[in-house]
Amino acid sequence: MSTLVLRSEWTKLRSVRSTMWTLIATAVTMLAFGILLPLAVANSSNPAESGLNGTDLSLTGLGLAALTIAALGVLTISGEYRTGSIRTSFLAVPGRVNMLAGKAVVFTVVSLVVTTAAAFLSFFAGQLVLDGTGLETTLGAPGVVRTVVGAGLYLTASGLLGLVLGALIRHTPGAIVSAIALILVLPQISALLPGQWGETVRTYLTSNAGQQIALLETRPGMLEPWAGLGVYLLWIAVIGIVAAVLLHRRDA
Amino acid sequence: MTAITATNLTKRYGATVAVQDLTFEVLPGRVTGFLGPNGAGKSTTMRMILGLDRPTSGSVKIDGRSYAELRRPLNKIGALLDAKAVHGGRTAHNHLLALAQSNGISAKRVTEVLDIVGLTEVAGRRIGGFSLGMGQRLGIAAAMLGDPEILIFDEPVNGLDPEGILWVRTFMRKLAAEGRTVFVSSHLMSEMAQTADHLIVIGKGQLIADAEVGEFIGLSSQGYVRVGSPQLSQLAPLLGGEAVLHGDHLRVTGVTAAEVGETAARAGLVLHELTFVQPTLEAAYMELTKGSVEYEAVAA
Structure with missing residues (x-):
């Protein structure tokens, strides 16, 4: 992948309004939950004994923000299919997989910057609200930096999941529904699966694994933070490879 | 190249x-x-x-x-x-x-x-x-x-x-x-x-x-000679090429306008019109793509 493709993809990403709106939606979601949930807990009786921790409370927006950033990931490529401009793009860059890689790199950089900033903002806002409740914490406490940085990593990975789904499915609505299913619906449904087999599925299923990097305390039966992120990225890589193969083979 | x-x-x-x-x-x-x-x-x-x-x-x-x-x-x-x-x-x-x-x-x-x-x-x-x-x-x-x-x-x-x-x-x-x-x-x-x-x-x-x-x-149509005459039925059999009646005139292919004129003069027949009609690209195209049009309009 050449720097030419990267520059071109950066121009494409920054020159459509949906990029700005989905990024703002993601940041606002993080911040809103980061303030409102701590506020609710701070106003409850005896917050210190709620069994909650200040870090996770300030990052509760993750669940929803993962969907808005996934929408941006989807649109990054499905927008070109919707308008037909994908053909013009392929005329300029016949190496289609190269172009997909270029999109992924540019998206990753932009998303990491925005989501990490949003995660830190939410964290600090949340701690301000929690001040005096006994739940407030600092970046110096064990695991906190990993958790807050992890929130940016998890969100960006979710965006990449949207991007590879967009490349695979090529239709905005279909790809967004698939992203919601994979990030939100299926991981929750998997909790209902019975037995050892069900437990394994639940542990390894997409966001159940990926979200561990953005949680301060690993819940019983879940993967360790970095292992969880690794599994999430593996899901993305597998879908990405399928998408790349089809991208190469299919008529545009 | x-x-x-x-x-x-x-x-x-x-x-x-x-x-x-x-x-x-x-x-x-x-x-x-x-x-x-x-x-x-x-x-x-x-x-x-x-x-x-x-x-x-x-x-x-x-x-x-x-x-x-x-x-x-x-x-x-x-x-x-x-x-x-x-x-x-x-x-x-x-x-x-x-x-x-x-x-x-x-x-x-x-x-x-x-x-x-x-x-x-x-x-x-x-x-x-x-x-x-x-x-x-x-x-x-x-x-x-x-x-x-x-x-x-x-x-x-x-x-x-x-x-x-x-x-x-x-x-x-x-x-x-x-x-x-x-x-x-x-x-x-x-x-x-x-x-x-x-x-x-x-x-x-x-x-x-x-x-x-x-x-x-x-490649397709070769053009034709348009012949108008009150005595078309007498003239038609005398012409060397292929003559087709089109309304009140003949479309003759295979002979030149000059030949048609000379034939008519020899037989003492009256001509009202004698024109060589150039084939158009349009006509040539229609001719060539006939039968290869996906959906053809049916004449009403």
């Missing part, structure tokens, strides 16, 4: 054959018209040339290489396929800039091509608000970005107003005069008659004709 070479190019979608065993060459320095009724396979062929669709069999080369093998292809070949296939939210300038950057073309060239097609004033406006004519110009600007030797236009005048049509026509002639290869598709013979030097005609995905425009006329 050939710019584009198609060899036994075939494209099937399931049981449907879009393009069948198409072999042709497109040469530089002239406008080559790619003519055929709607659904004849013109766009499919163009997409295969440009590496967007994969041929079922056969191959197509650009200066001996496939499209995928071209490095920074916009510098070699420019194409306008569908002017509406752009992201409406982007400005004209950013649309062209993203394309230019991917091929190492300078931002200065973006300004230049906007100027060439007369869109400088709307460079900062979103493409979504462009008229059809403006969109077409933007598409041509995109094709011109890399100052390419080869240009491909798919139905470039579709939906344009007369002024726009004239502009596109003049522009294509100018490109060919500069020595470039211009390959342009149309389903309208009348359009090609005014633009093209050479014609490649296809119908139902198959090659029907590959000839100079002048030559093309001769």
Whole structure:
């Protein structure tokens, strides 16, 4: 992948309004939950004994923000299919997989910057609200930096999941529904699966694994933070490879 | 030197054959018209040339290489396929800039091509608000970005107003005069008659004709002599060629107008009309593509 493709993809990403709106939606979601949930807990009786921790409370927006950033990931490529401009793009860059890689790199950089900033903002806002409740914490406490940085990593990975789904499915609505299913619906449904087999599925299923990097305390039966992120990225890589193969083979 | 070479190019979608065993060459320095009724396979062929669709069999080369093998292809070949296939939210300038950057073309060239097609004033406006004519110009600007030797236009005048049509026509002639290869598709013979030097005609995905425009006329209808006379029934059997009654006159082929006149004079018959009717490209096209039109209107 050449720097030419990267520059071109950066121009494409920054020159459509949906990029700005989905990024703002993601940041606002993080911040809103980061303030409102701590506020609710701070106003409850005896917050210190709620069994909650200040870090996770300030990052509760993750669940929803993962969907808005996934929408941006989807649109990054499905927008070109919707308008037909994908053909013009392929005329300029016949190496289609190269172009997909270029999109992924540019998206990753932009998303990491925005989501990490949003995660830190939410964290600090949340701690301000929690001040005096006994739940407030600092970046110096064990695991906190990993958790807050992890929130940016998890969100960006979710965006990449949207991007590879967009490349695979090529239709905005279909790809967004698939992203919601994979990030939100299926991981929750998997909790209902019975037995050892069900437990394994639940542990390894997409966001159940990926979200561990953005949680301060690993819940019983879940993967360790970095292992969880690794599994999430593996899901993305597998879908990405399928998408790349089809991208190469299919008529545009 | 050939710019584009198609060899036994075939494209099937399931049981449907879009393009069948198409072999042709497109040469530089002239406008080559790619003519055929709607659904004849013109766009499919163009997409295969440009590496967007994969041929079922056969191959197509650009200066001996496939499209995928071209490095920074916009510098070699420019194409306008569908002017509406752009992201409406982007400005004209950013649309062209993203394309230019991917091929190492300078931002200065973006300004230049906007100027060439007369869109400088709307460079900062979103493409979504462009008229059809403006969109077409933007598409041509995109094709011109890399100052390419080869240009491909798919139905470039579709939906344009007369002024726009004239502009596109003049522009294509100018490109060919500069020595470039211009390959342009149309389903309208009348359009090609005014633009093209050479014609490649296809119908139902198959090659029907590959000839100079002048030559093309001769391929089908040969013209006829129109004869009007109050004594047609006496005259008809005397004429050497084939005579067909059309209303109140005869259409005679195979003999010249002079021969008809001499025959009539010898027999002492009165002539009211004696005209040689030149065949038109339109007529030749209709003749050649007869039976290869996907849906034909039934005469009422």
